[in-house]
Amino acid sequence: MSRESQTARIYRQPKSAMQSGRARTADWVLAFAPLGPKRIDPLMGWSGSGDTNAQVSLRFPSQEAAIAYAQARGIPYDVEATPVVKADIKPKAYADNFRFGRTENWSH
Template identity: 40%
Template sequence: MSMRTVLSVAMRPATTVRALARSMSSSLTPKDSVLEKAVTPTLERNLVEADILSGAPPEIARHTARIYQPAKSATQSGTAGTHYWKLDFDTKARWENPLMGWSSSADPVQALMIKFDTKEDAIGFAKRQGYDYWVEEPKSSHSRVKVYAENFTYSKGKLRMIRTK
């Protein structure tokens, strides 16, 4: 399909584009398109826990998940990395590697962290997967307005002692 055809298709109304796409498709027959129109999507769905269908071993499937909103980095002043929610798992048995002294684990999901846009998305994922979970609510930050000029304002009373060395 050339660029001119793509642009002309993009400028057409949606119904024309659907009809054009159906006419170009070899997999849809007129009978299928009638059946496609007859089916209406429903909002109510019966969800099956994904751990039943996943085939994962039970020791992996029954981890406890922690859902939290990460704190802002101490080395940065902005809050860019804190507007999402994370789901991670508790660490199971660890041991010290005798050769190098590194900590080792046989847990395959210990380093797994999944990001979500909202807390509800993370909770829904944990429920669908059949994970036990707990939610760690974010700590409220309180900051007071600081003005540089206050360092030089006059105030009655004893002078503050400022040590420089």
């Protein structure tokens, strides 16, 4: 199993479904695709493979940096461009609940 036959996937990591924050979504990730299906160990029943590159996940600040890394090492790659979703988050302060002349309803 050679590294050249293994394709890398370059993508922007999506927002976590478990939290509302968007931390770590600006980075681009280079991850290797698995070479084959996992096999089940007959003794323990665990699944695994001898492919250690499938465990590698590298982070880059930009798409160009990830592509340059793959090209410099001769790694074939596929780029999955995902649109960046900007949230309209208005910063609020606790003191705004007691501001004079506020027009919104009380939050509690």
